[in-house]
Amino acid sequence: MRFKALNIFTDKLxxxxxxxxxxSYGQxxxxxIRAGVIHGMEYEMSGYITHLQQNYPELLVFLTGGDDFSFDSNLKSIIFADRxxxxxGLNRILNYNDTL
Structure with missing residues (x-):
């Protein structure tokens, strides 16, 4: 979405x-663009996780979704990444409901 926005909402990118x-930075x-978008998302998530961990020291972070998780190892937090x-989870609910 960020890549698309840079292309659509600018004149010539x-x-x-x-x-x-x-x-680390583009040549x-x-x-x-790629470095800015990817590293920007990493820093955004890392900052948000750090902020939440200050109030919730036992916080567990789960990354989900179908996108590439190449950046999950760069986050300095205990996380669980499963695309x-x-x-x-939905399949487990479906299977459980079939037993009722």
Whole structure:
């Protein structure tokens, strides 16, 4: 969504996707966009998790969804990443309801 927004809501930025080199900072427009979006999401999540852990020291974080989890290992928190967790949970509910 962030990549798409940069392309749609600007006049001349190219459409970029998450696949490809993700440097610390970009040397081209494409790598700069990719680095900014990916690292921005990492820092956003890391900051939010850190903020919540100050109030909830026993906090557990679960990452779910179908997108790539290449950045989950960069988060300095105890997390559980499973791209299919929600689908597994829904399947378990479905199977449970079948036994009623």
């Amino acid at each position: 190219p459409k970029v996707n998450a696949k490809g080199e993700i440097p 081209t427009t494409e790598t700069a 299919f967790l929600v689908l597994k």
